[in-house]
Amino acid sequence: MTPMIKEKLITRNLEIENLYKIEIYKKYEGYQALRKALLQMTPEQILEEVKKANLRGRGGAGFPAGLKWGFVPKDIDKPKYLCVNADEGEPGTFKDRFIMTNNPHLLIEGIIITCYCVGIHTAYIYIRGEYEHVAQRLEQAIKEAYKNNYLGESILNTGFSLNLYIHRGAGAYICGEETALLESLEGKRGHPRLKPPFPASVGLYKCPTVINNVETISNIPIIILKGGEWFVKKGLPKDGGTRLFSVSGSVKNPGVYELPTGINLKDIIFNYAGGMKEGKELKAVIPGGLSAPILKAEEIDIPMDCESLMNANSMLGSSAIIVIDNETPIIDVLRIIVNFYAHESCGQCTPCRNGTWWMKNIVKRIFEGNGKVSDIDNLLRIANNIFGKTLCPMGDAASMAVRAILEKFREEIENYIQGKE
Amino acid sequence: MSLKFSPEAEKQIKEIIKHYPEKQSALLPILHLAQKEFGYINEEVENLVAQILDIKPIKVREVVTFYTMFHQKPVGKYHIQVCRNISCSLNGAEDLINYISEKLGIKVGETTPDQKFTLSVVECLGACEHAPCMQINSEYYGNLDKKKIDLILERLNNDTDD
Numbered sequence: 383m384t385p386m387i388k389e390k391l392i393t394r395n396l397e398i399e400n401l402y403k404i405e406i407y408k409k410y411e412g413y414q415a416l417r418k419a420l421l422q423m424t425p426e427q428i429l430e431e432v433k434k435a436n437l438r439g440r441g442g443a444g445f446p447a448g449l450k451w452g453f454v455p456k457d458i459d460k461p462k463y464l465c466v467n468a469d470e471g472e473p474g475t476f477k478d479r480f481i482m483t484n485n486p487h488l489l490i491e492g493i494i495i496t497c498y499c500v501g502i503h504t505a506y507i508y509i510r511g512e513y514e515h516v517a518q519r520l521e522q523a524i525k526e527a528y529k530n531n532y533l534g535e536s537i538l539n540t541g542f543s544l545n546l547y548i549h550r551g552a553g554a555y556i557c558g559e560e561t562a563l564l565e566s567l568e569g570k571r572g573h574p575r576l577k578p579p580f581p582a583s584v585g586l587y588k589c590p591t592v593i594n595n596v597e598t599i600s601n602i603p604i605i606i607l608k609g610g611e612w613f614v615k616k617g618l619p620k621d622g623g624t625r626l627f628s629v630s631g632s633v634k635n636p637g638v639y640e641l642p643t644g645i646n647l648k649d650i651i652f653n654y655a656g657g658m659k660e661g662k663e664l665k666a667v668i669p670g671g672l673s674a675p676i677l678k679a680e681e682i683d684i685p686m687d688c689e690s691l692m693n694a695n696s697m698l699g700s701s702a703i704i705v706i707d708n709e710t711p712i713i714d715v716l717r718i719i720v721n722f723y724a725h726e727s728c729g730q731c732t733p734c735r736n737g738t739w740w741m742k743n744i745v746k747r748i749f750e751g752n753g754k755v756s757d758i759d760n761l762l763r764i765a766n767n768i769f770g771k772t773l774c775p776m777g778d779a780a781s782m783a784v785r786a787i788l789e790k791f792r793e794e795i796e797n798y799i800q801g802k803e
Numbered sequence: 804m805s806l807k808f809s810p811e812a813e814k815q816i817k818e819i820i821k822h823y824p825e826k827q828s829a830l831l832p833i834l835h836l837a838q839k840e841f842g843y844i845n846e847e848v849e850n851l852v853a854q855i856l857d858i859k860p861i862k863v864r865e866v867v868t869f870y871t872m873f874h875q876k877p878v879g880k881y882h883i884q885v886c887r888n889i890s891c892s893l894n895g896a897e898d899l900i901n902y903i904s905e906k907l908g909i910k911v912g913e914t915t916p917d918q919k920f921t922l923s924v925v926e927c928l929g930a931c932e933h934a935p936c937m938q939i940n941s942e943y944y945g946n947l948d949k950k951k952i953d954l955i956l957e958r959l960n961n962d963t964d965d
Contacts, residue, residue, distance in 0.1 A: 471926075472927075473890070473926065473927035473931075474889060474927065475927075475929060475931075476929045476931050478929075479930070510929065511872045512872070512929070512938060514941040515941060515943070545822075549822075549828075549831070549832065550835060551831065551870070552831055552834065552835065552870035552872040553870050553872035553925075554869065554870050554871065566831065568825065569825075569828045569829065569831060569856075569858075570827070570865070571866060587825060628932070629932075630931035630932055631889070631890050631893045631894075631934075632893050636931065636933075636934070637932045638932070668889070672927075704889055704893075706893065710893060714892065715889065718887070718889050719889075721887075722888060722926055722927075726926065728869075
């Protein structure tokens with residue numbers, strides 16, 4: 383079956399060669415949304431369109447961007463900041479790298495419009511340290527944007543000024559959590575902060591701060607060009623637009639697929655990503671990055687949007703689909719998950735720091751053939767003791783991912799422990 | 804203190820500091836720069852960076868020990884970092900890690916005696932469509948198999964420029 387071609391928003395001009403260069407980008411409607419926003423619209427009108435678009439955050443939490451911007455206090459004598467979250471550490475996710483490499487000006491244009499709307503004059507792109515080559519491409523694009531007066535003093539002679547800087551992380555998953563990101567930007571360890579206060583009122587340098595994911599911001603130019611109502615129709619009424627699905631694992635054609643929000647998961651895997659690799663069968667899918675609770679093969683007939691996945695006790699997260707085949711023992715998946723969280727726990731909250739460490743060691747024992755069946759309930763007990771008891775969502779993520787595997791694949795793990803495989 | 808940044812790096816540092824209203828924000832970028840200049844970050848480098856930013860050396864130590872990309876000990880000329888996370892594992896990463904380890908005669912975390920290669924395993928590099936993948940210094944390599952690894956290591960091994 384050939385997949386239907388769906389309308390593309392973010393990746394619409396991607397087949398064009400050298401789109402990352404400003405002169406090419408400009409040939410294809412590039413910076414037209416910026417002109418429209420700055421020359422014809424008030425910040426209030428922009429906010430109205432973004433709200434109408436029902437643009438939910440693409441980083442993991444799925445919070446509506448328009449609401450987030452609206453929380454920033456208007457009349458305040460402190461500077462305001464935008465931090466673009468390009469930390470992209472959620473295992474299985476690579477869509478932001480895809481945008482920044484192929485279409486950096488789309489992100490930059492979105493950043494400028496966002497800053498104009500919220501009244502921000504300094505913005506940072508916090509990019510994970512490993513993406514050095516991507517950061518270089520962004521640096522180049524930013525230089526071009528300054529030369530064209532899209533950044534810097536009095537952009538397009540409107541009197542609105544904005545400086546944009548790249549800030550590289552240095553290898554810490556936790557810095558993708560928004561308040562850890564702020565700490566890291568301030569030159570400290572990435573330790574999440576207690577919320578409230580939320581960054582919209584007390585953020586970077588204790589000033590009001592907007593933090594949005596790369597993909598979220600990259601949707602802004604088209605919302606401005608076509609309007610919020612048009613955008614919402616490309617997805618679902620409460621969850622507008624398309625999504626960039628990062629598909630990887632045991633599929634024939636791994637890659638980034640831009641598809642309407644709400645598209646069926648089965649359809650993505652078997653039509654768009656070409657189905658399973660030769661000779662393999664589907665065992666399970668992690669639908670939203672490693673933190674999203676696993677779905678069994680029979681559970682994947684499901685629309686990919688925030689609400690549907692929440693109702694299935696999982697989450698859309700970063701829309702990263704990890705496809706697991708029937709030859710992969712579930713204990714391998716569990717081991718990767720607990721090793722990851724034990725490695726990435728920032729160490730601030732005891733339940734997460736100690737809980738992930740214990741889970742790692744118990745799973746190691748099981749893996750090496752020295753486990754007991756009672757270890758499964760022990761792991762569940764530890765996971766339950768992490769849940770809801772940490773400052774940031776990482777503890778919950780570790781807990782939910784582990785619980786889902788233990789509950790859905792209990793029999794397989796019991797058999798493994800008893801050597802019955 | 805005898806340790807100094809090169810004039811070129813000093814110029815960059817001055818520029819970086821201007822990006823932030825508070826100096827300490829420049830810590831991560833300057834540590835990246837320091838690692839490029841000195842290879843790794845020991846106490847002497849920490850003190851130098853602390854002095855530049857006008858912060859206590861302990862503030863620098865806290866950051867250096869938190870982020871995995873900063874090295875407190877020398878690493879080989881080529882730092883091989885193989886992803887061990889899920890999409891790479893589903894595509895055979897574990898076998899490749901063992902293969903590289905045997906080929907270089909070092910365990911994960913070790914450096915070859917000639918200081919040419921260090922082997923590390925890392926968490927997701929964000930390039931899962933090319934799984935299994937690895938990073939050597941700043942460069943990404945994807946869709947790896949044993950043959951491809953042979954070619955890459957051979958090329959790096961023959962490289963004599965220093």
